[in-house]
Amino acid sequence: MENKSFRPDFSNPHQNAVVGEYWNGDLDYAYREGFKQATMTLLAAATSESYFDPNTDETVYVYVDALVYPICFNARHFIELFLKDSIRTVSALGSNAKQIDVDPIHTLSTLWGHFAAAIARDSRLMERGMPLEEVFKDIADVDNTSMTFRYSRDLADNVHLSGHQHINLGVLGDRLRDMFKQAEEFSVCLTVLQQEYAQGTFTAKLHRANIEDIAKRLPPYEKWTEELNPVKEAICNQLKLSSNDFGKALNLIKRHREFSALIGLELPLEGLPEDVFTRLARVHAGEAAHDVITKDEWLRLDAVMEINRLDSYSEEYDRYLKRISAPDYEGSFSPESIARNAYARNQRLYGGLVKLGQRTLLASLAEAIPHLAEPMKTPPKHTDEEISALTREIFSHFKCSRPGSEAMKGDEPGEG
Known part of the structure; x- marks a missing residue:
């Protein structure tokens, strides 16, 4: 028997939401984005204390005292999904990937611990991920287990939020907007790093950009006997590397077409003669x-x-x-x-x-x-704002591909 509530209506195709296995983009992203957009939409309604209903052509008035609960629930659930999705993706980077089963976990403090441990492997993820800690912990302090904003009372029949008389949605909204932006920038970075790690150019202690930076700091290969040791000492001290760690980086650089050129070596392409x-x-x-x-x-x-x-x-x-x-x-x-x-x-x-x-x-x-x-002329350098806008645009296209309304349906490190 057809479900009369959850069905398509092709007389009004723009309202047919593509769901489940028929969505041809990143479904996890779609869920996160949905809870984020719901949060922002409700915040906008709370700010104006009303919304326009296109079905009745009427303005409907709303109450912040009621909207606060779905606003906070949606924001909290976005955080839970963001942490789970990020943990899965980060844990799969590189060799010896160890997947953590986060599906049964709904406690934000536990998820944050797994997230912080996972991103510790790469300083670039730490740089973008750790700034989220404060607002995530603010929300975990109030609703760690996803009960506070779903139900008025806990299992012992105690009223939730007994220690809070007011939640200012203007203050909360500003914090959430910043959080959503930071989370998106983290996800953009993670998407880029997935491709980078797929190249296999990393060690247990160093990612590809580390190795490239080391190659740029090394003396020419023919001068290693005389000049390598002081450079090695400086690099090992800065990056906290053992002599063995440093040796692994050198071996990788010497086998890598792009990075070997930085130390004066050339690994010729086979099959392309000079003529x-x-x-x-x-x-x-x-x-x-x-x-x-x-x-x-x-x-x-x-x-x-x-x-x-x-x-x-x-x-x-x-x-x-x-x-x-x-x-x-x-x-x-x-x-x-x-x-x-x-x-x-x-x-x-x-x-x-x-x-x-x-x-x-x-x-x-x-x-x-x-x-x-002849080298191309270097184009003007983009501002941080332009780069941020560009990455958001690229990420939205990458993540949000949607079929038309007519649709019904780690290895070990390698060599360069």
Whole structure:
């Protein structure tokens, strides 16, 4: 028998909410966002002490003394979901991932303990996560177990909130808005770090950015015998590393295409001879057919340019090349398109070769096609506000994809 209350109505499709397995985005995010939006909507109604009902064309008056309970409940439940989702995601980062079963836990103080322990592995998560502690603990002090704002009395029939005479929704609203913003920035950071950790460039003590910073501070490889020890001592003291920890970082740097270039080493790309750019120039000038460059070489050029993308890591080169070279790859192979992309103004070849640490091929590119080997001019630096707005926009698109209303339905660290 059809449920007459929970059903679609395609005469009014914009009110058909996509739910459950039919939602094609991040369902956990949708739940969190829903409780956040409910909180903000009720706060807005409380501020105006009314709301407009489009079904009756009437203004309905509301009472802050009543709205305070669903406002606080929704905000608290957002926090519970945020902590659980974050703990799961952070715990899965890197090798030897250990998942914590947080589903049965509803106590905010316990969840915060798991959250703080999980983010301690990465200073960037600590920087964005720990500022949430104060407001989270404020709410936990009042409603640690999700009972206070759901029921007027506890199991012993005592009235909840006996120690509070007033809750100012203006004060609370300001705190919650700041909290929602901080939580979103943490989630954006975590989404970015998921991709970073997926590259496998980390150790038990160091994340990828740590290792890159170490590589930038090291002397050239040929001078390590004379100059490495004082640099090693300074780095180990700063990052609290043992000699063994530092040695693991050095080994990873030497095996990493991008980071090895920072110490003067080069790990050449196989299958791209130095004369490939001379042949590319002849193809572009119409002096030679596209088959003067082999299919394997075209694919490798395509992979180099793919790595130039802003959100790509140098470690992805081999995986991308393997995917587009596979016999069952369903994408098209178009030397003409690859050649056009190589000559595009965004300097894809140059940027990819730089990211991959290919100084020999860069020299060959400069000789064969000089204008493609020139660095792009640095665009104006965005302000913090612009960067924050951009990340929120990217995150909303990444997390909130929604089908049309017609829809009915850690490994071990690797090498770069």
